[in-house]
Amino acid sequence: MRKNKKIILSEKEMPKQWYNIVADLPGTLNPPLGPDGKPIGPEMLAPVFPMNLIEQEVSTERWIDIPEKVMEMLSIWRPAPMVRAYALEEALGTPARIYYKNESVSPAGSHKPNTAVAQAYYNREFGIRKLTTETGAGQWGSALAFACSLLGMECKVFMVRVSFDQKPFRKMMMQTWGGTCIASPSNETQAGRDVLAKYPDTPGSLGIAISEAVEAAVTDETGQTRYSLGSVLNHVMLHQTIIGLEAKKQLEKAGEKLPDVLIGCAGGGSNFAGLSFPFIQDKIHGAEIDVIAVEPKSCPTLTQAPFAYDHGDIAKMTPLLAMNSLGHGFIPPPIHAGGLRYHGMSPLVSHAVKEGLVRPEAIHQLECYEAGLLFSRTEGIIPAPETTHAIASTIRQAKLAKEEGKEKVILFNFSGHGLMDLVGYEKFLNGELKDIKLATKDFEQFTAVLKNHPSPVV
Numbered sequence: 001m002r003k004n005k006k007i008i009l010s011e012k013e014m015p016k017q018w019y020n021i022v023a024d025l026p027g028t029l030n031p032p033l034g035p036d037g038k039p040i041g042p043e044m045l046a047p048v049f050p051m052n053l054i055e056q057e058v059s060t061e062r063w064i065d066i067p068e069k070v071m072e073m074l075s076i077w078r079p080a081p082m083v084r085a086y087a088l089e090e091a092l093g094t095p096a097r098i099y100y101k102n103e104s105v106s107p108a109g110s111h112k113p114n115t116a117v118a119q120a121y122y123n124r125e126f127g128i129r130k131l132t133t134e135t136g137a138g139q140w141g142s143a144l145a146f147a148c149s150l151l152g153m154e155c156k157v158f159m160v161r162v163s164f165d166q167k168p169f170r171k172m173m174m175q176t177w178g179g180t181c182i183a184s185p186s187n188e189t190q191a192g193r194d195v196l197a198k199y200p201d202t203p204g205s206l207g208i209a210i211s212e213a214v215e216a217a218v219t220d221e222t223g224q225t226r227y228s229l230g231s232v233l234n235h236v237m238l239h240q241t242i243i244g245l246e247a248k249k250q251l252e253k254a255g256e257k258l259p260d261v262l263i264g265c266a267g268g269g270s271n272f273a274g275l276s277f278p279f280i281q282d283k284i285h286g287a288e289i290d291v292i293a294v295e296p297k298s299c300p301t302l303t304q305a306p307f308a309y310d311h312g313d314i315a316k317m318t319p320l321l322a323m324n325s326l327g328h329g330f331i332p333p334p335i336h337a338g339g340l341r342y343h344g345m346s347p348l349v350s351h352a353v354k355e356g357l358v359r360p361e362a363i364h365q366l367e368c369y370e371a372g373l374l375f376s377r378t379e380g381i382i383p384a385p386e387t388t389h390a391i392a393s394t395i396r397q398a399k400l401a402k403e404e405g406k407e408k409v410i411l412f413n414f415s416g417h418g419l420m421d422l423v424g425y426e427k428f429l430n431g432e433l434k435d436i437k438l439a440t441k442d443f444e445q446f447t448a449v450l451k452n453h454p455s456p457v458v
Ligand SMILES: Cc1ncc(COP(=O)(O)O)c(C=O)c1O
Pocket: 110, 111, 136, 137, 138, 139, 140, 230, 231, 232, 265, 266, 267, 268, 269, 270, 271, 272, 338, 339, 340, 384, 386, 387, 415, 416, 417
């Protein structure tokens, strides 16, 4: 007899604390550096972030309580279901048991609201009335607009031009939640005007949009505006760990022990970290889990780019972070997985790769869309282009389990649905998409800037 397809937790079973992997990571973590090459103090971040979030950013406490108001907002869609992908298993004829954590059930359609509601809450507690941010695919911008609407705050989103044109419905979602959304680069900031003067037809990049959003926050004279980042930083990884903490309870309910393979796509690293960090705690203590972070071949941050100090944005407004980076001036090829086109990577995820706790993998977009179609036609939900990277890797692992005749447990993060990303599917179905490999000369040109920065401890 079949077990349940969905493994559901009650609201009472929702984790009440986030897990901070900083308390357990082996090796030396490299601190963020200021323009003088010295570690920055919390006060240097104060014009950009509220102090209560800065405290979380630098915290070494293993467990951090989730405030009651944040629990209340999370409970709009959490706990998120874990689902056994029986139909996908059957289509692949694999002995592997495949589970996915369905983060697409949030109001904005992805994992991004997990940190959006927390960040908006801490900002409001600190007396902030308005948040600015960037967005790639539009998932993060809509998540923050949603969170701000729950707390009566203003929200302004700089959306990467290419996605702004490809995904008009994302802008409408942000507006419906009361936010404003403009295409980046824009004429509203010095950073945007500088880029437009040099490259009037640029498709934009997350690095440019971050510069615009930071500038818009720090130049607001009321002092009541701050910037909010949807990935990369430690406090964002922290807020996302609710995914993995729920997943642990759900695997136990399903009668499983730890997974053999854990998979997430990685843009800035947050959905991957959210699912994997609570399990990496077990791996640090001896558990054997193959933890895979999947990225596009056209933006090979973890598989090809060096571990170096770099800025998070093109105008160098952010501190230098120790991370895998393709260079802050990187203009990615216009593949459809907008959220995976970032030049950098979470310092914590980069560190975990460096320590051998995470294995990175790069996959071309056609294999990912193929995987997205198979998933849609078996499990029913149309995945976001970013999520298809995790699915493509899952399929590779399920086929491997078949070859090896092993009953592996594979768990992946279904980071978001693709209902606003159908133009990409249309192009794929019409045969208009192709695989794009990053040219060696472009790679060398973009990463050349890294040589001017201090070297991190490896
Ligand atoms: C659905 C979805 N998955 C994954 C990502 C990648 O971001 P991260 O690596 O921070 O999870 C994004 C980013 O926009 C996204 O929208």
